Amino acid sequence: MLDRLRKPSTVLVLRRGLRRLVPRWVPARRIAGVVGFVLVAVVGAWLGLMVGGRDSTPIGPVNTHMTAHFSWSGDTEIRVGPLGTLKLDTHEGPIGVTVTVDALNVTDARTIFEDPESLEGLEQWVSADAKDAIIRLVIRSAVSALLGAFILSVLVYRRKARRVAFVCGTAVAMITATIGTAAWTWNPRSVSQPQYSGLLVSAPSVVGNAQDIVAGFGDYSRSLAKLVGNVSKLYDVTSTLPAYEPDPTTIRVLHVSDIHLNPASWEVISSITQQFDVALIVDSGDISDHGSKAERRFVDAISDLPVPYVYVRGNHDSKAIADAVAAQPNALVLDDGVTKEVAGLRITGDGDPRFTPDRSVERASNEEVAAVGNAVAAGVRLAGTHPDIAVVHDPTQGTGFDGVVPLVLAGHTHQRSTKLLPEGTRMFVQGSTGGAGLRALESETPLPIQCSILYFDATTKRLQAWDDLTIGGLGLSSAQINRTLAPEETKRFEQYSRSQQADPWAGP
Incomplete structure (x- = not known):
């Protein structure tokens, strides 16, 4: 006890130290x-x-x-x-x-x-x-x-x-x-x-x-x-892009497809999401290659993205892959024509009826795939949910939505394209955001990484313009941005919709 009392306290030691460092005449x-x-x-x-x-x-x-x-x-x-x-x-x-x-x-x-x-x-x-x-x-x-x-x-x-x-x-x-x-x-x-x-x-x-x-x-x-x-x-x-200035209310959607297990895609998607202030990511399928159990962990990267991730199953994606995507906290898996509102847009979708790795693709012709799409689109029309976007994997499956929605997003072909369908709906087919994945190594000319930023009016929910981004594939170093304005098909689709007096799409 006496030793403890005699031992100087920490405060006293600090004071003595300061006195040694600072001259006595400095207060x-x-x-x-x-x-x-x-x-x-x-x-x-x-x-x-x-x-x-x-x-x-x-x-x-x-x-x-x-x-x-x-x-x-x-x-x-x-x-x-x-x-x-x-x-x-x-x-x-x-x-x-x-x-x-x-x-x-x-x-x-x-x-x-x-x-x-x-x-x-x-x-x-x-x-x-x-x-x-x-x-x-x-x-x-x-x-x-x-x-x-x-x-x-x-x-x-x-x-x-x-x-x-x-x-x-x-x-x-x-x-x-x-x-x-x-x-x-x-x-x-x-x-x-x-x-x-x-x-x-x-x-x-x-x-x-x-x-x-x-x-x-x-x-x-x-x-x-x-x-x-x-x-x-x-x-x-970018200086030669057509004049279009998105305002703060514009809804920006990043459309990706056919990632095919390319891990580099996640870094590209993340960068674009931040740089373009994207509110929503839409994936039109084939996120995997074989739909195996080992591939499920690949989709965990979705949870690192800061915005909602809407996905439909592709012909390379098994149900287990779709379940793994659905388990991500920010992901939404669409199927059977269910309509959900995400980031201010009403979106419907359906997964591909085929699963290529188990050869079931041989039992589903293009006509059968189109028939599935027609049936789902008819259900959406009868439900009167009025979606702004329909998402499918195979463009063939999306043709049935012509006149039902203004815009159909698809993938599958690994070649970007867009066209107006007879009744005014725009079919937008995305290229491969994964550059076709590892299979690109088998080709002499690697596929580029492709994705698009879609700009939607916050009031009408109609597509106003889009930027197509193309980044060089394996062994290439290039970047291109092309802008397209889309005012005409909006008017055309609205005119067609108003003309359908007996159609449930016209509303009550």
């Missing part, structure tokens, strides 16, 4: 004041940087928005619209830079594409623009941070000019040290080692192979020129 109150000055300087500079540390400027043929922000690792992040991001290890220090590529200056870009000789001046153009943009951003950020520290110090210390001056001096020292650290650790070769995310993960070469970009170039400006030139080519695709 604790002064230490607290200095800490307060530094804290006000840091918080004020941070707030100022958030407000003023940004600049919108063109760099070569692209319009960019640059922001500076506090970061533990420094670095520069380049965000290329819906395609993904590139992270560059450009510098160290507590300040990071984000460059968002907002749009392509079409006039400048087409000049480059149509006149290859103009590429010779791209290096100087991009280099000069980038240098000016960085200088402006540094100046704006420094001034904004200092101003933020000054304003906050005035609010905290009011009329105590000496304290305000001390805070401003601290802020100047921090800003100078930060800029100095970034300049000292600047890495001009960082463009040769970018980290890709989003769609660029699946096709990094759409912005140039990193090693090829810097081959034969001696400095950062040339690498940057090549990088911006390739990004411009990619943005040229």
Whole structure:
């Protein structure tokens, strides 16, 4: 007991330690004041940087928005619209830079594409623009941070000019040290080692192979020129898309099909879902190859997707696979023409009546598959549920929905196509989102990964437009986006529906 009483407490030990570190003539109150000055300087500079540390400027043929922000690792992040991001290890220090590529200056870009000789001046153009943009951003950020520290110090210390001056001096020292650290650790070769995310993960070469970009170039400006030139080519695709601007209420649906056990498909689907702000994913079947027990775990990746996943069984999917999909918390399996409302859309669907792996496909001809579709469509018509979309696997099965729904989504053929049926319904057949899976290895020409973003009006629930995305298959590195507007078939289907006076579709 006496030993415990004689043993100094932890607090006492800490006090003694501080007294040894800090001279006796420095009172604790002064230490607290200095800490307060530094804290006000840091918080004020941070707030100022958030407000003023940004600049919108063109760099070569692209319009960019640059922001500076506090970061533990420094670095520069380049965000290329819906395609993904590139992270560059450009510098160290507590300040990071984000460059968002907002749009392509079409006039400048087409000049480059149509006149290859103009590429010779791209290096100087991009280099000069980038240098000016960085200088402006540094100046704006420094001034904004200092101003933020000054304003906050005035609010905290009011009329105590000496304290305000001390805070401003601290802020100047921090800003100078930060800029100095970034300049000292600047890495001009960082463009040769970018980290890709989003769609660029699946096709990094759409912005140039990193090693090829810097081959034969001696400095950062040339690498940057090549990088911006390739990004411009990619943005040229989107700049030529027909004019259609989805508003915040537009319902975006990602249509996928025939994944066939390709694990790379999940990363593509996840990236597109986030980049395009998708509200719903529709899978028109053949998520597996043989429908075996071992394949059930493949569908567990559905639960990692942040939106509902609507699925119908394909001819390669067993009932066990469908049950495994249904077990996912965000998944809905449609069958027998049942209609469900998901993300504001009424969707009906039916699985493929065949199961190829056990050779039952031989006992079901196209006529029999069409007959199954006709029967299900007739049931939907009689039920009067008025679906906005019907989902099937085989397009043959979907023809019976002509005049019953405005849109039928299908797959099975591994070739994307679309057409209007006689009574105004659009048949939309998706390609293979899995590039036909591992079977693509057997083909000399690998199939591309295909999927589409469908844009629906939130009020009428009608298809307004769609973007077809095509990503290079095994061994290929390419990305294409094609937009199609769809106003006419909507009017045609509505006119047909109103003409069916005796049809239950017309409603009471």
